[in-house]
Amino acid sequence: MRISGKLRKDAGHIWKKIFEHPFVVELYSGTLPMERFRFYVLQDYNYLVNAIKNFSIICSRADTADVVKEIADVIHLEATSEFNGYEELLNKLGYKIEDAMNVDAFPINVSYRSFLLATSSLRPYQESITSVLPCFWSYSEIAKHHRDKLSENKNEIYVEWASVFLSGDYLNLVNKLRNFVDTFCEDYPYGKLRDIFITVSRFEYMYWDAVYKMESWPV
Amino acid sequence: MRISGKLRKDAGHIWKKIFEHPFVVELYSGTLPMERFRFYVLQDYNYLVNAIKNFSIICSRADTADVVKEIADVIHLEATSEFNGYEELLNKLGYKIEDAMNVDAFPINVSYRSFLLATSSLRPYQESITSVLPCFWSYSEIAKHHRDKLSENKNEIYVEWASVFLSGDYLNLVNKLRNFVDTFCEDYPYGKLRDIFITVSRFEYMYWDAVYKMESWPV
Amino acid sequence: MRISGKLRKDAGHIWKKIFEHPFVVELYSGTLPMERFRFYVLQDYNYLVNAIKNFSIICSRADTADVVKEIADVIHLEATSEFNGYEELLNKLGYKIEDAMNVDAFPINVSYRSFLLATSSLRPYQESITSVLPCFWSYSEIAKHHRDKLSENKNEIYVEWASVFLSGDYLNLVNKLRNFVDTFCEDYPYGKLRDIFITVSRFEYMYWDAVYKMESWPV
Amino acid sequence: MRISGKLRKDAGHIWKKIFEHPFVVELYSGTLPMERFRFYVLQDYNYLVNAIKNFSIICSRADTADVVKEIADVIHLEATSEFNGYEELLNKLGYKIEDAMNVDAFPINVSYRSFLLATSSLRPYQESITSVLPCFWSYSEIAKHHRDKLSENKNEIYVEWASVFLSGDYLNLVNKLRNFVDTFCEDYPYGKLRDIFITVSRFEYMYWDAVYKMESWPV
Numbered sequence A, B, C, D: 001m002r003i004s005g006k007l008r009k010d011a012g013h014i015w016k017k018i019f020e021h022p023f024v025v026e027l028y029s030g031t032l033p034m035e036r037f038r039f040y041v042l043q044d045y046n047y048l049v050n051a052i053k054n055f056s057i058i059c060s061r062a063d064t065a066d067v068v069k070e071i072a073d074v075i076h077l078e079a080t081s082e083f084n085g086y087e088e089l090l091n092k093l094g095y096k097i098e099d100a101m102n103v104d105a106f107p108i109n110v111s112y113r114s115f116l117l118a119t120s121s122l123r124p125y126q127e128s129i130t131s132v133l134p135c136f137w138s139y140s141e142i143a144k145h146h147r148d149k150l151s152e153n154k155n156e157i158y159v160e161w162a163s164v165f166l167s168g169d170y171l172n173l174v175n176k177l178r179n180f181v182d183t184f185c186e187d188y189p190y191g192k193l194r195d196i197f198i199t200v201s202r203f204e205y206m207y208w209d210a211v212y213k214m215e216s217w218p219v
Helices: A003-010 A012-019 A022-029 A034-061 A065-092 A097-101 A107-122 A125-131 A133-152 A156-166 A168-184 A190-212 B003-010 B012-019 B022-029 B034-061 B065-092 B097-101 B107-122 B125-131 B133-152 B156-166 B168-184 B190-212 C003-010 C012-019 C022-029 C034-061 C065-092 C097-101 C107-122 C125-131 C133-152 C156-164 C168-184 C190-212 D003-010 D012-019 D022-029 D034-061 D065-092 D097-101 D107-122 D125-131 D133-152 D156-166 D168-184 D190-212
Strands: none
Touching: A003 A012, A003 A133, A003 A168, A003 A190, A012 A133, A012 A190, A022 A034, A022 A133, A022 A156, A022 A190, A034 A065, A034 A097, A034 A107, A034 A125, A034 A190, A034 C034, A034 C065, A065 A097, A065 A156, A065 A168, A065 C034, A065 C065, A107 A125, A107 A190, A107 B107, A107 B190, A125 A133, A125 A168, A125 A190, A133 A156, A133 A168, A133 A190, A156 A168, A190 B107, B003 B012, B003 B133, B003 B168, B003 B190, B012 B133, B012 B190, B022 B034, B022 B133, B022 B156, B022 B190, B034 B065, B034 B097, B034 B107, B034 B125, B034 B190, B034 D034, B034 D065, B065 B097, B065 B156, B065 B168, B065 D034, B065 D065, B107 B125, B107 B190, B125 B133, B125 B168, B125 B190, B133 B156, B133 B168, B133 B190, B156 B168, C003 C012, C003 C133, C003 C168, C003 C190, C012 C133, C012 C190, C022 C034, C022 C133, C022 C156, C022 C190, C034 C065, C034 C097, C034 C107, C034 C125, C034 C190, C065 C097, C065 C156, C065 C168, C107 C125, C107 C190, C107 D107, C107 D190, C125 C133, C125 C168, C125 C190, C133 C156, C133 C168, C133 C190, C190 D107, D003 D012, D003 D133, D003 D168, D003 D190, D012 D133, D012 D190, D022 D034, D022 D133, D022 D156, D022 D190, D034 D065, D034 D097, D034 D107, D034 D125, D034 D190, D065 D097, D065 D156, D065 D168, D107 D125, D107 D190, D125 D133, D125 D168, D125 D190, D133 D156, D133 D168, D133 D190, D156 D168
16 A cells, blocks of 8 residues: 555544534535635635745755755745635635735644644654645545535635635645655655654644634633 | 843733643642643653753754853753653652653644744744743743742642742743843844744643643544 | 945955856856866756755745745746756756766865755855855856857857856846845844855855866865 | 774775874874964864754754753763863963954865754754764774874873873763664665765865865965
8 A cells, every 4th residue: 555545544533524524514515604714714824835935844855856846846836826826815805915914823823834844844854745745635635525515505715715626736736745755755664654644634633623613822 | 121021021911821820720739630740741751852852953053152052051951950850750650751752742732842843943043042931931930929839738749849940940040041032132123032922922821721631632 | 235235345356266267267268178067067966956955945934925935936946947957958968867966066066055055054044045146146247247258159058058147037036136135134234144145155266166177075 | 784884994995094194193193283283273163163053953853852862962062071171272272262263264164064064954863963973983093093103292282182082981972973873874775874974084084184284265
C-alpha cells in the first residue's frame, strides 16, 4: 500500500468525523448560516498567507533541484490562482482584502498554522511534506463525499466554492502532494509520519469545529 | 515605563484571569484533586524539552556574543536544575521519566509549544525573547499573589512545588528575562511585541484551563 | 539618498574591481577562453538551485502578505524562466542538466551560497533582502558598463548571455529588489545592512575571480 | 567499522595535509612567528561565538530529550570553560575581549562558519552533528600527532595552548561527539555524511592555511 494510503487509513476515524461535521454537511447542503461561512472565509486569509510561507520553508529543505522546482510550483499556485480565487470570494461576500487582513486569528487558526510552521522549520522535510497533505487531500475527499448534495444546494456561493475542490486542477495538486509523500518518505520511519498526519488531521477537524462555533479567545 | 511593565499592564485582564483560575487557586490552597496535578505534571515534560529547544533557537538568532552567552546560560539552567527538579517531582508522584515521555501531549500543549517554536524560528529575536517571558513571569506573580495561602496548604507536594517560584534563584531568572526584553526591544515596534505577549498570555491561561479539565483531543 | 544607492556607493571600490575583472571584460569583449565560460556555467547550477531555496527562506520571514506574494513571484521567476534559460544555455554548450548537477561546487561557490543561506535562516529579513541584491544588481550594472563592447563581440553565446541582463524584464527584477531594500529597511540599522552588502559584493568579486582561475579545492 | 572511523578514513588525505601544515607544525615546534598566532587567536572569537550558535541550532533539531540535554551540555561547555579559556589566552597576549570582537572575520572564517550554520539550519541533524566533528576531532588528533614536539617547544603560550587538546576533558568531548555521529547517523545515507565531513575537513585545512598567510579580503 502507498504510504499516503496507509496514513489515510490510520486517520480514517478522524476523517470520518470531518465528513460528518455539521459545518461541512450544512455547507454542501446549503443550509449553513451565512454568518458562519463569512467567519470561516475571513479567517482563511491568515491560513493562506502562512501556507505560502510554509511551502517556502519546505522548499528550502528539499534535497534535490527537482523537488525544489516542484515545490516552487506549488508556492506559485498558492500565491496566484489560490489567492486570486480567495479575493474574488471575499468580493462576492462584500468584503475587501483589508477586512480579512485585519481579522484576529482565532486560537485553532494560530495553533494549526504554528504547528505547520514549527514542523517545516525544525523537522526533516519528509515530516513537513506529510504535514501539508491532510488539508489539501481532505478538502478533495470532502467534496467527493458530499458532491451529490450540491445539486440540491440553493446557495450559489457555496456551490461555486465547493466546485473548486472537484476540479481537475485541484485533483492534480492533491495527487502531486500525495506523490511527494509516497516518493520522498519511502525510507523514513513510518511512526513519525503517522504522528504528524494524525495531529494535522485532528487540527483539521478542530478547525471546522471552531469556525462552526465561531470561536474566539476565551480571555 | 519599562517595556516589560507596559506589556504586563496591557495583558493585565488576562493575567487576572490566570490568578483566579481554579487550577491555580486550588493548587495554592491545597484543595486541587491530585489527579489533576498528576495530569499537569506529566504534560509538563513535553513543554520543558521544547522550552530548551526554544531557547536554543533564540540563542542562534542573538545579535551579540554577550546575549549568546546569557541565553546559553538559561539553556543550561533549564537542561540541568529545572530538569532535575522535574524528575524529582515525578519520583515523588511515583512516576518514572519514561511515564512522562510516553504521554501524548494534549492540544493546548502542542499549540502553545508550536507557537513558541514557530516564533523563534521565523521572527526577529526581539519577538521571541518577548514570547518566553509570560510563562516564567506569570509563575512568579502567581506565587506572589497566592503565597499567603501556602501556610494553610496541607499538601506538601504542592507547597514544595510552589516554593520554587518564590525562591531568589527563580526571581533572578525572571528579572534576567525581563531585562532581556527591556534592553533588546527598545527600538522594536511595540505593537508587535504586544501582540506576541497577549497571545502567549492567552495560551498560558488556556493551558491552566486545559489541565484543570484534563483535556484530550476531541477526535 | 535611497538606501540601495548608499549601499552601492559604499561598495563602489569593490564593484569597480568587479567591472574591471578579466573574466567580465573578456566575456563582454568575446576573448574569454571558452573553457572558462564552460566552467562558470556548470558551476552556476548549484548557485541557481540555492538561490531559489534562499528566496524561499526570505519569503517565510516576510512581515506582510504583500511581501510574501512579491517574493513568491521572484521564486517563480527563478524556478521557471531563469531555470529554463539556464538549461538552454547548457544545451548550446553541449551539456545536459545532469552534467551540471554532478559538478562539484568549488570553494567560493559553497562559501557564497552558505553565507546567503545562513543569513536568510538566522537574520532578520531586512538583512537577507539586502544580501541578495548585489548579485542581481551588479550583473545589470556590468552589462550597462560593458554594453558597447558587445557590438564587437564575435562570440554569439556570450552576446546572447549578456543581452539577458540588458533586457527590460531583468531591469524590472533588479528595480523590484532595490525597492524591497529601500522600502523594508528604512528603519533598520544601516551599519548592519552595509556589512552584509559589502561582504556579498566581495563574494561576487571572488566568484568571478574563482571561475577565471577555474578554482578547485586545495585539498 | 564505526561511522566516524569510516569518515575519518575517507578524509585521511585531507587530515594528513592538516597535520603537515606549516602553521600546525611550527606551532607545536614553537617556531611559529608570534604575529601569526596572534592573528589566529583574534580570529577565533568569531568562530567560537558561532560555534555556540551552531550547537544551539542542532539542539533545536534533536529528536529526543536525551539528545537535547546532551547538546545543551556542549553548549554550556562552549559558553563557559571554552570561552573563559579563550579570554585568558587573549589576556596573556595583551588583548582585551573587545580587540577580538572588533576584528573583521577573514574570508575562510566567514565561509566556514556560514557552511556550518547553513547546514544546521537547513539539513537533518545527522548532517549537522557530522559537520561539527572534524574541528574538535582533528584538534585532538593534531595534538596526539605532534605531542612529542612539545617537550622541545620553548614557547610557553604555545605549549599551554596545545596541552588543552591532550587533556582528558577534551578527549571526552571528542568521544562524545564521535558517539553522537556513530549513534544517530546509523540509518542515514552514508554518502551525504561523507560529503559533509569532507567539505568541513577541507575548510579546516583552508582555515589553517589562511591564518598562516594572515589572509584578508582581496577587495
